[in-house]
């Protein structure tokens with residue numbers, strides 16, 4: 763099991779983003795052409811191709827990010843766990859960081875009370891006499 767995302771998946775991820783951008787440009791080109799008044803020459807297939815590329819790009823990006831099992835294309839929970847391990851690992855790191863930032867002196871400050879042998883009242887750690895009945899602790 764590796765904690766790092768394989769190079770091939772990184773490549774897929776960035777390729778997916780690239781394809782998505784190309785898709786957007788193709789898709790938006792329709793509107794640009796409409797604004798410039800050349801709409802009549804526009805082939806609607808280019809817009810359609812743009813949408814296909816956006817969907818395909820997102821698909822590739824998702825597979826790159828989470829792997830085939832991790833993105834749900836292959837139904838394999840064990841493999842999925844391995845695929846998204848870099849993320850769960852990172853998430854664990856985030857939790858560790860949060861815990862680290864909590865003031866440890868605050869957490870460790872325990873409240874110790876002394877129970878009076880006579881009446882059972884809980885008194886502060888440093889008190890000599892019971893605050894309720896006055897008995898020596």
Ligand SMILES: [Zn+2]
Pocket residue numbers: 878879880881882883892893894895896897
């Ligand atoms: Zn007492």
